[in-house]
Structures are given as structure tokens and as C-alpha cells.
Amino acid sequence: MKVKLEVNGEAHERDVEPRTLLVYFLREELGLTGTNVGCDTTSCGACTVLLDGESVKSCTVLAAQADGHSITTIEGLASGDELHPMQQAFREHHGLQCGYCTPGMVMAAVSLVKENPDLDEAAVREGLEGNLCRCTGYHNIVQAVLDAARSSREGAW
Amino acid sequence: MIPAPFDYVRVGSLDEAISALVEHGEDAKLLAGGHSLLPLMKLRLATPSVLIDIGPVRELSYVVDAGDHVAIGALTRHHDLHHDPVAVSQVPLLSMVAGKIGDPQVRHRGTIGGSLTHADPASDLPAAVLALGGTLVARGPAGERQIPADAFFSGFLESALAPDEVLTEIRVPKAVGGHAYQKFVRRAQDWAIVGSVVARVGDRVGVALVNMGPTPLRALAVEQALAEGASAAEAAERAAEGLEPPSDNNATAEFRRHLARVLTRRALAEAGV
Numbered sequence: 001m002k003v004k005l006e007v008n009g010e011a012h013e014r015d016v017e018p019r020t021l022l023v024y025f026l027r028e029e030l031g032l033t034g035t036n037v038g039c040d041t042t043s044c045g046a047c048t049v050l051l052d053g054e055s056v057k058s059c060t061v062l063a064a065q066a067d068g069h070s071i072t073t074i075e076g077l078a079s080g081d082e083l084h085p086m087q088q089a090f091r092e093h094h095g096l097q098c099g100y101c102t103p104g105m106v107m108a109a110v111s112l113v114k115e116n117p118d119l120d121e122a123a124v125r126e127g128l129e130g131n132l133c134r135c136t137g138y139h140n141i142v143q144a145v146l147d148a149a150r151s152s153r154e155g156a157w
Numbered sequence: 158m159i160p161a162p163f164d165y166v167r168v169g170s171l172d173e174a175i176s177a178l179v180e181h182g183e184d185a186k187l188l189a190g191g192h193s194l195l196p197l198m199k200l201r202l203a204t205p206s207v208l209i210d211i212g213p214v215r216e217l218s219y220v221v222d223a224g225d226h227v228a229i230g231a232l233t234r235h236h237d238l239h240h241d242p243v244a245v246s247q248v249p250l251l252s253m254v255a256g257k258i259g260d261p262q263v264r265h266r267g268t269i270g271g272s273l274t275h276a277d278p279a280s281d282l283p284a285a286v287l288a289l290g291g292t293l294v295a296r297g298p299a300g301e302r303q304i305p306a307d308a309f310f311s312g313f314l315e316s317a318l319a320p321d322e323v324l325t326e327i328r329v330p331k332a333v334g335g336h337a338y339q340k341f342v343r344r345a346q347d348w349a350i351v352g353s354v355v356a357r358v359g360d361r362v363g364v365a366l367v368n369m370g371p372t373p374l375r376a377l378a379v380e381q382a383l384a385e386g387a388s389a390a391e392a393a394e395r396a397a398e399g400l401e402p403p404s405d406n407n408a409t410a411e412f413r414r415h416l417a418r419v420l421t422r423r424a425l426a427e428a429g430v
């Protein structure tokens with residue numbers, strides 16, 4: 001079947017099997033390999049992208065369900081060489097080690113802050129409960145998201 | 158993990174959805190948020206030959222104040238139910254429970270209609286709708302019918318819907334009084350190992366349990382004890398009466414019975430019963 005998606009601001013049309021999962025559409029059809037597959041069972045959040053601005057686990061959405069909608073992946077966050085404030089905050093706070101969870105973590109955090117930038121530490125921890133990290137122990141991730149939320153409240157993004 | 162092949166049909170209205178169900182027969186399945194069905198299909202535990210995607214049927218996504226009750230469209234997502242001002246003010250229990258499901262990504266996709274129809278005994282909203290004494294509205298080729306929540310969960314992952322029926326609306330009485338949901342989990346994001354929901358609707362107290370049997374179910378012995386004037390603590394002792402909870406790697410049946418009693422006691426106290 002034909003699906004037409006807007007991914008990171010660009011329209012893409014492909015002929016795919018109906019059973020094609022969004023994450024494989026992004027990785028294999030479009031070559032956008034920034035979005036990772038961790039568990040493939042909707043548990044880890046590594047595959048998180050934005051669907052019409054909201055975080056979703058792309059291993060559990062059909063490309064067909066995203067037909068006609070807009071997707072943002074980690075590749076679409078920065079503008080040119082300038083990192084998105086959430087990416088910048090992860091960098092400054094060392095919110096990653098191996099980096100495997102990072103694209104999904106950043107996308108989930110962007111969605112969380114966009115919904116409500118008025119977050120305290122508990123709200124960040126709860127808001128990221130769908131994203132697992134095996135390395136960092138979460139502390140620096142939480143600091144990064146709190147920092148980015150602060151900059152969002154101050155109107156930086 | 159990739160689902161087995163299927164044909165995909167997208168519909169834009171309720172009428173189209175019913176026609177598609179009639180046309181494609183028993184091997185077809187409706188796809189709402191896909192957050193129960195797609196995981197099953199990826200594991201090849203479900204292999205429908207046709208998926209009818211009702212995601213675009215926006216007419217079925219709403220929460221409205223309908224006088225004596227609140228009406229919720231079957232395609233209302235957990236995220237929207239959690240934040241909806243009518244839900245928050247008129248049935249705060251339901252909006253609170255919706256916010257405890259899975260994680261934000263799951264709540265951005267999953268719908269109340271999918272959750273009820275999937276009828277998983279471990280899920281949260283079915284127990285809340287049972288405790289509230291809700292009514293479900295289904296539409297098929299023969300027209301519309303109303304099904305009391307009590308009669309909806311017919312077996313393990315089985316609902317009372319006919320294969321050609323669509324669940325369209327969930328009606329729950331307004332309930333602004335005391336309420337509580339005690340969800341026992343070991344890790345963030347998890348399903349309840351056991352849960353206990355308490356809703357005060359007028360002078361009735363509804364109590365329902367999560368993961369205490371093959372279906373979402375009401376704690377009838379507790380409700381009856383309360384109606385007969387027992388104290389909350391006495392009533393909670395009867396939470397596991399007559400129930401056959403499962404044993405699995407999270408908990409033995411005996412531990413689940415214990416949890417049901419403790420969580421129900423806490424939920425009753427939190428609800429001010």
C-alpha cells in the first residue's frame with residue numbers, strides 16, 4: 001500500500017506492506033537510523049519519535065497508521081549545526097553514556113516538556129517512565145530535562 | 158518482530174467501520190490505538206487477516222457532560238481522558254485511572270474502547286468502569302444496544318461484543334465523591350499485579366479488582382458487606398472471597414488474595430468509606 005508521511009518536515013511516499021512498523025519504515029525505507037530498536041515489545045522507549053508532536057513508541061505503530069501525519073525523529077530536532085535545547089542539555093549534563101537510549105529519551109523528554117514545562121524532579125522521573133536506560137542511573141538525564149524545561153519556561157524554545 | 162501479513166482497511170466513520178466488519182467477517186479485527194492488538198500480532202498470538210483501522214474516526218473521540226452521566230467516545234485516548242476538564246470535574250476517578258496506565262507514549266495511543274474490549278483482567282480502566290457501574294454502547298448492523306459493564310466481560314480477553322459490533326460509547330454516572338485506585342506494581346510503567354478501585358456513586362459504594370481472576374471483576378462480597386453496614390475494615394477482609402486469582406512469576410494466588418484485602422482496605426480508607 002502507498003503511505004505518505006511528513007518526516008522532519010519533508011514529504012516521503014513509499015509503497016510498503018501494511019504490516020510495516022513505523023520504526024522499520026524510518027530506519028529501512030528512509031535510512032533514518034537515529035531511532036533505535038531496543039526491546040521491540042513496547043517496553044524500553046528507545047524507538048520513541050513524535051507523531052504530530054506527541055511521543056509514541058514507533059515499534060508499536062504501523063507506518064499505515066501514520067499515513068498523512070507528521071513525524072519528528074532525533075535527526076529532525078537540531079536546526080543545522082545548532083542542537084535543540086534538549087540535545088544541548090543532555091550534552092551539558094552528560095545525560096548519556098553508551099547513547100543507545102538517548103534518541104528515544106530525548107524525544108520523550110521533548111514531548112513531556114512541550115506538554116507541560118512546569119516540571120519538578122518527580123514529574124520528570126514519572127514522565128520518562130516509558131524509557132529505560134541501562135547505563136546512567138537516570139540522574140544526569142533528569143538534570144538535563146529539568147534544565148531544558150527551565151529554558152523552555154524562559155521562552156528559549 | 159513483525160506481524161503476520163494482513164490486509165489493511167482504513168475507515169473514516171462509524172458506519173464505514175460497521176460495513177467493513179460485515180464485509181470482512183470474523184477474521185477481521187478493528188484497530189484503535191493498537192497498543193494491545195499490535196503487541197499480540199508481533200508475537201503472532203493474533204493473526205487477523207484484515208485490520209480495520211478506526212483510528213481516524215474522530216467522531217468517536219469525546220468526553221461530554223450528558224446531564225446525569227458522562228459519555229465518553231470509545232476512541233478517546235487515555236491521555237485525553239486524563240486531561241479532559243469534564244472528566245476531571247465530573248468523574249475524577251476515571252481521569253485519575255487513565256493517567257496511571259502504562260507510560261506517556263502508551264497513553265498517547267491507547268483508547269478506552271480498546272482497553273475495555275480487550276478485556277484484560279490486568280488492565281485499569283475496565284475495573285474503574287465496573288466500580289462506577291457504567292454502561293457500554295455498541296453499534297452493529299442491527300442497530301444500537303446498551304450493555305451494563307457487569308455483563309460485558311465474558312471471559313479471558315473476551316467481551317460481549319458480537320464480531321460485527323463496534324463499541325461506540327462508555328457511559329458512567331457522575332461521581333464526584335470519594336474514590337481511590339490502589340495499583341500495586343513493582344516497577345514503574347508496569348501493569349498492576351493486583352489493583353483495587355473504589356467509587357462512591359450516590360450512597361452506593363462500588364469496588365472492583367484488577368488481576369484477581371480471568372476477567373476484570375467486581376468485589377461483590379465487599380460491596381454487599383458495606384451495603385449491610387459492615388465497617389470498611391471488615392468489608393475489605395472479604396475482598397478475595399470466591400475469587401480464583403492467577404499464580405505467575407509476579408505473585409502467587411495466595412499473595413494476590415492478601416494484596417486484594419490490603420489494597421481494598423487502603424482504597425476504602427482513601428475514598429473516605
Ligand SMILES: Cc1cc2nc3c(=O)[nH]c(=O)nc-3n(C[C@H](O)[C@H](O)[C@H](O)COP(=O)(O)OP(=O)(O)OC[C@H]3O[C@@H](n4cnc5c(N)ncnc54)[C@H](O)[C@@H]3O)c2cc1C
Binds near residue numbers: 257274
Ligand atoms: C507497554 C504497555 C504498557 C501498558 N500498560 C498498561 C497498564 O498499565 N494498564 C492498562 O490498563 N493497560 C496498559 N496497556 C494497554 C493499553 O492501555 C492499551 O492501549 C489498551 O488496552 C488497548 O487500547 P487500544 O486503543 O490500543 O486498542 P487496540 O490494541 O487497537 O485494540 C484492542 C482490542 O479491542 C478491539 N477494539 C478496539 N477498539 C474497539 C471498538 N471501539 N469497538 C470494538 N472493538 C474494539 C480490537 O479489535 C482489539 O481486539 C499497556 C500497553 C503497552 C503496550
Ligand code: FES
Binds near residue numbers: 042044059
Ligand atoms: S523498541 Fe520500541 S519500546 Fe523498545
Ligand code: FES
Binds near residue numbers: 095096097132134136
Ligand atoms: S546511555 Fe546507555 S542505555 Fe542509556
